[in-house]
Every structure is written in structure tokens, then in C-alpha cells.
Amino acid sequence: MPVIAVLVLDGVPGHQLTAPGLAFGTAARHHPPVAYDVRICTAPGFEATGGLASFRVETPWGLDGLADLDDTDTVLLPGHERFRDPPPPDVVAALRAAAARGCRIGAVGTGTFTLAATGLLDGRRAATSRRNTAELARLHPRIDVDPEGSVVADGPFHSAAGVLGGIDLCLDLITLDHGMAVAIETERQLFLQLHxxxxxxxxxxxxxxxxxxxxxxxxxxxxxxxxxxxxxxxxxxxxxxxxxxxxxxxxxxxxxxxxxxxxxxxxxxxxxxxxxxxxxxxxxxxxxxxxxxxxxxxxxxxxxxxxxxxxxxxxxxxxxxxxxx
Missing domain, CATH: 1.10.10.60 (Homeodomain-like)
Structure with missing residues (x-):
């Protein structure tokens, strides 16, 4: 079963933390042959989500949750409050190791800054939150930043603005894995509250x-x-x-x-x-x-x-x- 490892740093927006489980879980629930293992992996120093309604998360995985990923798996990087700071060296090492094994890596909103700091996006196209596109281009001039912040795929790296916590990026990955029909129905089930x-x-x-x-x-x-x-x-x-x-x-x-x-x-x-x-x-x-x-x-x-x-x-x-x- 493919693993979706959501690597969260301190101050991650709550909706970006929960969105991958919602999207990939919905795809699996409405299409029984579809299956994903979504795991939340906390980076060193993680304490709680950001914003006014912050909450703590207990999970069995830290960076070790990325260590056993293979080329069928995906790492997702949500945004976080101190995204301008250089990420911890062991986070950089874990991301580079995952990329070397052939994992897909996706970044949502300001999570693109964290991925950019690894050097993995140099010479590639990428997106971030629309209000941060100019800053990303200034800090990382070797990245071709999409000013619209839409979903961008360049090789194994995917990035998006972060609207609805990266739901668009998750749907893009579901499309690659299982086709547009599954992604469209997943999106519909996510957006329409049948109750x-x-x-x-x-x-x-x-x-x-x-x-x-x-x-x-x-x-x-x-x-x-x-x-x-x-x-x-x-x-x-x-x-x-x-x-x-x-x-x-x-x-x-x-x-x-x-x-x-x-x-x-x-x-x-x-x-x-x-x-x-x-x-x-x-x-x-x-x-x-x-x-x-x-x-x-x-x-x-x-x-x-x-x-x-x-x-x-x-x-x-x-x-x-x-x-x-």
C-alpha cells in the first residue's frame, strides 16, 4: 500500500495537517481498490499547529517515518509559521534521502520554502502561496516560481498554493495514481456535504x-x-x-x-x-x-x-x- 508521509514542522496550519488524510481517505472510501497509508511524521521541535485554534498531535512517527519509504511513496510538506528559517539539518537530510530513493515530494503553500532550502527545486518550476511568490523567487532565484500559485509538477516534485490545505495537490496525485475519474469523484465527495x-x-x-x-x-x-x-x-x-x-x-x-x-x-x-x-x-x-x-x-x-x-x-x-x- 503506498504511503503518504505528511512531514509537519511546528506551527503547521491545522487544515493543511488534516487535508491529506481527508483527501486520500475519501478516495479510498469511495473506490475500494484505491488504498493509501497516510502517516503524520513530526519534525524535531514540533509542538503544536499554528493559529488561534492550535492543537497538539501525538503520532508514532518522527523523521523515522520517512526512512522506510520507497519509490511508490510520497512525502508531503505543509506550510508552517517559521518557514523563512532554514529547516533543521536532519529534515534536509531526510528529504534528500527520500528524493534519492525515488519518492514523490509535494509541498503545500509555504512548505515550498522548506523544500526549496534542500536545493532539490533548483532549476525546476514550483508554486507557493500567492502572497509569497515574490519572496520565494527572491530567496531562491534558481527556482522558476509560478506567480499564479497553481498546482505545479516538475519531475517528482509537486507544489501548490495551499487553498483548502493543498486539496488540489492531493487530487493531482490521486489523478496520477488512479485516473481523473477517481480524482473528480473524490473532489465531489469532499466538497458536497451529503448530510x-x-x-x-x-x-x-x-x-x-x-x-x-x-x-x-x-x-x-x-x-x-x-x-x-x-x-x-x-x-x-x-x-x-x-x-x-x-x-x-x-x-x-x-x-x-x-x-x-x-x-x-x-x-x-x-x-x-x-x-x-x-x-x-x-x-x-x-x-x-x-x-x-x-x-x-x-x-x-x-x-x-x-x-x-x-x-x-x-x-x-x-x-x-x-x-x-
Whole structure:
């Protein structure tokens, strides 16, 4: 099971400390083949989180929690209050050793300053909190600093502004590990509070398990959602008879091919509603659902709400949950 080692220094923002467990745990909970071992590793001198509502953390791991990582594992560096100070030498050594073993290393917000101090980002692109981009560029002129603070990947090193405690960075890593469909559904489950009756329900993801023999076919389906696909079309692409294909789909996804296709279309509609200003008419065409009435009917049946209500609710939650930097 891949390990996500969250290396925390004193004064880490509480939401950045807890976000990785929330993101990777949600991905695993909603997609049973997905599994992560998230461990909190405290650096020397760690006492408590920063801010007004600080809290202490007890964990069995210190820097020794990084010692047994291998090339399938990841180290995450949240920000911390004294990020301008040089990190302790043993923290630098532990990070360099992890990088030498092939681990991915991610930095959130001002955690990028800590990673930069190791020299591992020299000659690479990186991001930090938007209000700190100029300072990072001044202190570390060999780093190409992204002024927008968006998620940046350069080789095994990943960095992000720190909005929602680095949720965007975690989702980026989940995408690399398990594909965009898993990351999109994970993001949706994170943002939508299903216990609130004013919040729209979500549909189950159209999801193909890792290593599935159906992956080439489901990838083709998802790339051609706007086209009218029949069971015979899907079977022809898979090189199987319709009955054989249906049995295999049911065994590997729990759905028939056409049920999978409908869920993929609704999932794409959700993505477009969340991230674009496209009108319902265009979304209906892009997803292969044809008409706005057809989109509304299937969307209501799958999610329990209308496309317009879904779009409004999603954006309201994102706005309310995004801390101002």
C-alpha cells in the first residue's frame, strides 16, 4: 500500500495537517481498490499547529517515518509559521534521502520554502502561496516560481498554493495514481456535504478498477460521450459479442455497458457544471444526452437534483470552504 508521509514542522496550519488524510481517505472510501497509508511524521521541535485554534498531535512517527519509504511513496510538506528559517539539518537530510530513493515530494503553500532550502527545486518550476511568490523567487532565484500559485509538477516534485490545505495537490496525485475519474469523484465527495438536505446528492462514479481488461473500452467510451453510442458499437470496439461484453462489464464494474455509459455522461455533466459556464444546452450536447430536457431528466434521476441547483450548490460550498489568503 503506498504511503503518504505528511512531514509537519511546528506551527503547521491545522487544515493543511488534516487535508491529506481527508483527501486520500475519501478516495479510498469511495473506490475500494484505491488504498493509501497516510502517516503524520513530526519534525524535531514540533509542538503544536499554528493559529488561534492550535492543537497538539501525538503520532508514532518522527523523521523515522520517512526512512522506510520507497519509490511508490510520497512525502508531503505543509506550510508552517517559521518557514523563512532554514529547516533543521536532519529534515534536509531526510528529504534528500527520500528524493534519492525515488519518492514523490509535494509541498503545500509555504512548505515550498522548506523544500526549496534542500536545493532539490533548483532549476525546476514550483508554486507557493500567492502572497509569497515574490519572496520565494527572491530567496531562491534558481527556482522558476509560478506567480499564479497553481498546482505545479516538475519531475517528482509537486507544489501548490495551499487553498483548502493543498486539496488540489492531493487530487493531482490521486489523478496520477488512479485516473481523473477517481480524482473528480473524490473532489465531489469532499466538497458536497451529503448530510445537508439542501445539498444535492451525487451519482456513483463510472469507474473501472485498475488493471481491468475493460480499460481501453471505457476510455474510448469516455472520449466519445458526445456521440450516439449503442451496445453494438461498444461491443465492436471491445472485439466481443454483446452478451459477453455485458457479462464482463457487470463482473468488473457492477454495471451494464449502457448503465456505465449513462453514469459517465452524468459524471461529465457534473464536471462541466462545476468548472465551466457552459449553458445546459451545450452540456447536453457535449455529454451525448442530446437535449436539455433529456439531461435534466437523467440528471435528476441520478443525482436527486437539477443541473442548475447542482451548479449553484457546488460553487457555494467551494466559496464557503476556501480560506482567503
Amino acid at each position: 445537508d438536505p439542501t445539498t444535492p446528492a451525487t451519482t456513483c462514479a463510472a469507474y473501472t478498477p485498475p488493471g481491468s481488461s475493460l480499460a481501453p473500452t471505457t476510455t474510448w467510451m469516455e472520449a466519445n460521450l458526445r456521440h450516439p453510442l449503442t451496445l453494438d458499437d461498444i461491443a465492436a470496439h471491445a472485439g466481443l459479442g454483446a452478451r459477453h461484453l455485458t457479462r464482463r462489464f457487470h463482473a468488473e464494474t457492477g454495471l451494464t455497458p449502457l448503465q456505465y455509459l449513462l453514469r459517465a455522461r452524468i459524471q461529465r455533466a457534473q464536471w462541466l457544471l462545476e468548472r465551466t459556464e457552459d449553458p445546459v444546452e451545450r452540456i447536453a450536447a457535449l455529454t451525448g444526452l442530446g437535449t436539455p430536457a433529456n439531461l435534466r431528466r437523467h440528471f435528476q434521476r441520478q443525482t436527486g437534483t437539477t443541473p442548475t441547483t447542482y451548479r449553484t450548490a457546488f460553487r457555494t460550498f467551494v466559496t464557503n470552504l476556501t480560506p482567503r489568503e
